[in-house]
Amino acid sequence: MNAADWQIVGFTLRMALAGLALVLPPGLALAWCLAKHHWPGKTLVETLVTLPLVLPPVVTGLVLLDFFGRHGVGGWLHRGLGVDVVFTWRAVAAAVAAMSLPLLVRAARTAFEEVDVKYEQLARTLGAGEWRIFFTITLPLARRGVLAGVLLAFARALGEFGATITVAGNIPGRTTTLPVAIYEAVQADEDGHAWTLAAVAAVIAFVAVYLSEQLSRRHK
Amino acid sequence: MNHGPLTATFRKQFPGGPEIGVADLRLGGGITVLFGASGAGKTTILRCLAGLERPDAGVIHFGGQCWFEAGRNFSLPARKRKTGFVPQDYALFPHLTVARNIGYGLDQMSAPERERRVTEHLSWLGLAGLAGRRPGELSGGQQQRVALARAVVRRPELLLLDEPFAALDTPARLRLRGELRTLLRQTGIPTVLVTHDRHEALALGDEVVVLHGGRNVQQGAAAGVFSRPVNLAVAEITAVETIQRGQILEIRDGLATVAVGDARLIALAGELPADALTVYVCIRAEDVILMRAEKVQSSSRNCLAATVRSLAREGPLVRVQLDCGFPLTALLTQPACQELALHEGARMNALVKAPQVHMIPFEAKQPREPGLCNGRSGC
Numbered sequence: 018m019n020a021a022d023w024q025i026v027g028f029t030l031r032m033a034l035a036g037l038a039l040v041l042p043p044g045l046a047l048a049w050c051l052a053k054h055h056w057p058g059k060t061l062v063e064t065l066v067t068l069p070l071v072l073p074p075v076v077t078g079l080v081l082l083d084f085f086g087r088h089g090v091g092g093w094l095h096r097g098l099g100v101d102v103v104f105t106w107r108a109v110a111a112a113v114a115a116m117s118l119p120l121l122v123r124a125a126r127t128a129f130e131e132v133d134v135k136y137e138q139l140a141r142t143l144g145a146g147e148w149r150i151f152f153t154i155t156l157p158l159a160r161r162g163v164l165a166g167v168l169l170a171f172a173r174a175l176g177e178f179g180a181t182i183t184v185a186g187n188i189p190g191r192t193t194t195l196p197v198a199i200y201e202a203v204q205a206d207e208d209g210h211a212w213t214l215a216a217v218a219a220v221i222a223f224v225a226v227y228l229s230e231q232l233s234r235r236h237k
Numbered sequence: 238m239n240h241g242p243l244t245a246t247f248r249k250q251f252p253g254g255p256e257i258g259v260a261d262l263r264l265g266g267g268i269t270v271l272f273g274a275s276g277a278g279k280t281t282i283l284r285c286l287a288g289l290e291r292p293d294a295g296v297i298h299f300g301g302q303c304w305f306e307a308g309r310n311f312s313l314p315a316r317k318r319k320t321g322f323v324p325q326d327y328a329l330f331p332h333l334t335v336a337r338n339i340g341y342g343l344d345q346m347s348a349p350e351r352e353r354r355v356t357e358h359l360s361w362l363g364l365a366g367l368a369g370r371r372p373g374e375l376s377g378g379q380q381q382r383v384a385l386a387r388a389v390v391r392r393p394e395l396l397l398l399d400e401p402f403a404a405l406d407t408p409a410r411l412r413l414r415g416e417l418r419t420l421l422r423q424t425g426i427p428t429v430l431v432t433h434d435r436h437e438a439l440a441l442g443d444e445v446v447v448l449h450g451g452r453n454v455q456q457g458a459a460a461g462v463f464s465r466p467v468n469l470a471v472a473e474i475t476a477v478e479t480i481q482r483g484q485i486l487e488i489r490d491g492l493a494t495v496a497v498g499d500a501r502l503i504a505l506a507g508e509l510p511a512d513a514l515t516v517y518v519c520i521r522a523e524d525v526i527l528m529r530a531e532k533v534q535s536s537s538r539n540c541l542a543a544t545v546r547s548l549a550r551e552g553p554l555v556r557v558q559l560d561c562g563f564p565l566t567a568l569l570t571q572p573a574c575q576e577l578a579l580h581e582g583a584r585m586n587a588l589v590k591a592p593q594v595h596m597i598p599f600e601a602k603q604p605r606e607p608g609l610c611n612g613r614s615g616c
Contacts, residue, residue: 141315142322143342
């Protein structure tokens with residue numbers, strides 16, 4: 018492990034956290050809407066959210082590439098704010114966010130569904146509004162399940178490859194993440210280097226998934 | 238009848254379930270008991286009042302305020318109704334301490350004011366040492382009081398209690414019954430309490446509303462409803478021990494002579510329709526007096542020669558099944574049974590005063606609206 022490797026590990030962790038920060042508010046809101054309400058088109062939204070989980074990640078990358086490209090939102094961002102997304106760290110964050118969203122939403126949704134509606138109803142009779150109920154009743158009672166989902170999403174974000182390389186490329190020191198670096202090492206016949214990086218990735222993923230399992234077990 | 242702040246006429250049907258509703262329900266102050274068998278729709282009615290269920294049709298008004306009006310598609314949200322709701326299992330927030338459970342509804346208040354109110358209610362309900370506990374660490378009775386405190390602390394205009402003793406074992410239930418009545422009286426808040434237990438209804442209620450087949454079928458002072466059921470269904474729900482069909486033989490000077498089995502009974506003709514011929518005769522077990530067969534002189538109009546068929550202990554009481562030309566049930570204390578040396582086959586005189594023989598006009602079909610039958614007993 019040299020300085021560049023550590024930079025890649027640090028960058029990958031930061032991107033996973035950035036991706037989480039990006040999906041957490043809309044992810045929890047969406048999970049809550051799916052768990053606690055019935056509305057038309059619910060199944061459609063559920064399917065769309067789950068899609069990145071089963072589509073080839075490259076396809077998600079492609080969609081993001083188009084979305085953030087010059088002819089999409091990206092062009093508007095470039096003209097209006099001078100911000101570029103594609104092939105920058107922002108694209109990495111967006112890619113991992115899109116890929117971890119399904120895991121977070123599905124876990125949080127289940128956790129919210131398991132909160133007995135009687136507590137929320139009682140809070141209503143005590144004069145509480147929906148925001149207050151969410152933050153003081155639903156979220157605290159679902160915290161284990163939500164946290165398990167967050168950890169799982171985080172682990173997924175660390176391992177993201179296909180979407181990242183499509184929308185952010187592989188620019189050393191700027192967009193190269195751990196999985197991309199491993200792929201590069203393999204391509205360059207640097208098996209030893211590849212295995213070192215793979216071990217680091219495995220350790221981080223192991224810890225995250227282990228904690229997630231612990232939480233969801235105690236949750237049950 | 239006290240025509241107080243709540244008036245309600247509404248109905249509600251869950252998919253595949255029976256239609257539940259009330260017609261012209263009027264509740265005054267004090268404690269009103271919604272009484273009925275399980276499945277009679279008591280909880281649904283309570284939840285409609287709390288704003289947790291939306292009726293399919295009807296209106297609910299409370300103290301000049303409209304809570305629900307189907308015609309205008311209006312329903313005041315639960316959080317604006319100023320009710321204090323205590324559900325069957327209390328639904329205490331498991332992740333909050335006792336103090337924070339009680340203070341949950343006081344978020345509009347300043348912190349010191351809230352703390353003062355919570356402390357006040359903790360000591361009022363004898364929970365002072367438990368402020369920092371979680372609901373899971375409390376006994377059933379303590380949980381009940383925390384739930385009551387949480388509902389009352391906001392000074393609601395209407396208290397709604399769903400089977401407040403359902404989560405408790407029998408000893409606790411008996412002990413806390415009197416306590417709850419005192420507490421509810423102290424609050425002075427109009428209360429609607431749901432129960433399926435006749436003793437609870439009698440002990441707690443100022444007024445009783447009997448529900449049957451998803452409808453309110455009788456309302457009145459607690460004692461009156463239980464001793465004078467308006468129809469057979471109410472007599473059955475209120476568990477009148479002896480219900481027998483009889484024939485009116487004559488009515489003279491306000492007294493009716495009824496043939497029941499081989500026996501003749503005298504009862505007050507009361508509000509009985511003049512053309513009534515067949516009636517149901519209802520006699521409460523606690524209104525039956527037993528005497529040794531040789532002593533016959535008494536003021537009681539009905540003195541029936543009876544044979545003891547069976548004896549069954551019920552706590553401090555004994556349930557005595559008699560045959561006096563028709564099956565009659567009496568409820569006696571243990572010492573009374575011993576003094577009379579009661580045993581199976583013993584011959585006694587059963588005394589029932591005329592006012593305690595209640596008659597319900599017989600109708601080939603009990604008045605019941607179609608579509609209300611929920612497949613339970615009595616349908």
